Amino acid sequence: MGFVKALLLGLSTLSAAWTQDPLVPTIDIVSELMELKAAVAQLKEEVKVLQEGQPKVAFTATLEVPGRRGHIGPHSKDITLVFKHVKTNIGEGFNSTTGVFTAPVRGVYFFAFNCFAGASKPMSSALFKNNVNVVSIWDQPSSGDSEDNGFNAATLLLDPGDRVYIKLWKNTQIALTDGYSTFSGFLLYPLK
Numbered sequence: 001m002g003f004v005k006a007l008l009l010g011l012s013t014l015s016a017a018w019t020q021d022p023l024v025p026t027i028d029i030v031s032e033l034m035e036l037k038a039a040v041a042q043l044k045e046e047v048k049v050l051q052e053g054q055p056k057v058a059f060t061a062t063l064e065v066p067g068r069r070g071h072i073g074p075h076s077k078d079i080t081l082v083f084k085h086v087k088t089n090i091g092e093g094f095n096s097t098t099g100v101f102t103a104p105v106r107g108v109y110f111f112a113f114n115c116f117a118g119a120s121k122p123m124s125s126a127l128f129k130n131n132v133n134v135v136s137i138w139d140q141p142s143s144g145d146s147e148d149n150g151f152n153a154a155t156l157l158l159d160p161g162d163r164v165y166i167k168l169w170k171n172t173q174i175a176l177t178d179g180y181s182t183f184s185g186f187l188l189y190p191l192k
């Protein structure tokens with residue numbers, strides 16, 4: 001009996017479908033359209049957040065403004081180098097008053113620095129994350145070559161508020177000559 005009932009039910013559903021007039025649809029087209037429009041608007045909003053929400057962070061600064069000569073140091077204690085001449089500062093993470101880059105978001109960042117000096121005295125500096133020395137450079141005075149250069153770089157995982165900066169070690173010097181001593185960094189990709 002159950003089978004016959006099911007068969008009858010199936011047949012009546014089929015005949016209902018066959019007799020349905022396509023010009024008189026059983027769905028409410030207007031409300032379906034409204035729902036679709038709302039869904040598209042929501043998607044557009046999400047795409048915008050995806051595009052704009054990706055933080056953009058990149059900077060390059062050199063130690064001095066054009067025209068300055070001479071050296072910073074040697075000092076009797078370590079100092080934070082203030083790279084004053086900002087070339088790029090997308091996202092305003094780098095502060096040219098303090099020389100400190102502060103991470104705006106959690107993510108993987110890349111930093112590089114080059115230090116230049118006359119070779120009459122030692123030149124040594126280091127990149128710090130918060131209060132920790134990450135990578136360093138060192139160049140001894142020399143008589144055969146009157147210029148010193150030292151370069152280093154680091155890829156770091158930073159949390160918002162983490163600080164990255166360059167320190168000049170005590171008893172060493174760095175040249176002010178514009179464009180030779182530089183500090184750069186950028187956000188490689190953000191992390192949750």
Ligand SMILES: *[C@@H]1O[C@H](CO)[C@@H](O)[C@H](O)[C@H]1NC(C)=O
Nearest residue numbers: 092093094095096097098099
């Ligand atoms: C840079 O640091 C100085 C000293 O802490 C502060 O007064 C200034 O507001 C900072 N600048 C920016 C753009 O955050």
